[in-house]
Amino acid sequence: MKIFLDTANLEQIKEAVSWGIIDGVTTNPTLCSREKQDFNDLIQSICEKVPGPVSVECVETQAPEIVNEAKKHCQIAENVVVKIPICVEGLKATKELFSEGIHVNTTLVFSPPQALLAAKAGSRYVSPFVGRLDDISSDGLALVEQIIPIFNNFAFETEVIVASIRHPMHVVEAAMMGADIATLPFGSLEKLVKHPLTDKGIERFLDDWEKVKQSMGKKPS
Ligand code: E4P
Numbered sequence: 552m553k554i555f556l557d558t559a560n561l562e563q564i565k566e567a568v569s570w571g572i573i574d575g576v577t578t579n580p581t582l583c584s585r586e587k588q589d590f591n592d593l594i595q596s597i598c599e600k601v602p603g604p605v606s607v608e609c610v611e612t613q614a615p616e617i618v619n620e621a622k623k624h625c626q627i628a629e630n631v632v633v634k635i636p637i638c639v640e641g642l643k644a645t646k647e648l649f650s651e652g653i654h655v656n657t658t659l660v661f662s663p664p665q666a667l668l669a670a671k672a673g674s675r676y677v678s679p680f681v682g683r684l685d686d687i688s689s690d691g692l693a694l695v696e697q698i699i700p701i702f703n704n705f706a707f708e709t710e711v712i713v714a715s716i717r718h719p720m721h722v723v724e725a726a727m728m729g730a731d732i733a734t735l736p737f738g739s740l741e742k743l744v745k746h747p748l749t750d751k752g753i754e755r756f757l758d759d760w761e762k763v764k765q766s767m768g769k770k771p772s
Pocket of ligand 1 (some may be wrong): 683716
């Protein structure tokens with residue numbers, strides 16, 4: 552399973568990339584608004600740090616303008632993937648961009664038919680938002696569970712990015728379902744590593760190692 556970081560924060564990206572397990576980054580206008588930096592410079596800096604695709608969202612609403620905006624985003628760096636919200640104009644733009652070899656991540660996906668249409672239009676990725684569905688008492692992971700067999704049935708190459716992740720169990724369940732990618736905030740990524748028994752175990756081993764060091768060099772009586 553590929554792990555993407557869902558942030559536009561350069562410090563978080565630098566740190567997570569140093570762990571050696573980051574395959575890409577997803578950004579959105581909300582995440583970019585939190586960084587006090589020129590948008591193009593920010594995306595360029597992110598792309599330089601990430602060894603994989605970086606999703607950059609389009610905010611235009613009509614297909615020709617979305618296509619132009621997408622092409623501008625792609626000029627920033629080779630690893631830019633354009634993120635387009637699912638809608639009719641977005642599908643038209645996706646089809647056009649697909650024909651020109653530009654990778655699209657269809658975002659704000661909340662239903663299986665939206666995912667199906669995005670795949671048919673040629674999206675490289677679809678992003679079902681599991682947390683936002685859970686937030687309204689729906690079942691976000693059930694959506695992922697529906698999308699995966701639909702894509703498998705017809706051998707779509709579109710990859711599923713499980714997005715809007717709120718906690719480690721979202722990642723575990725998504726992995727068990729065979730989702731291609733999980734994109735998660737830095738805080739959730741940290742939680743994937745942690746376990747209280749691991750911390751306790753390390754502490755005990757270090758204490759016991761001190762005893763081993765003290766006994767080393769002592770001659771048996
Ligand atoms: C994904 O690409 C989105 O940027 C993100 O996962 C949205 O998450 P949120 O619902 O926590 O804003």
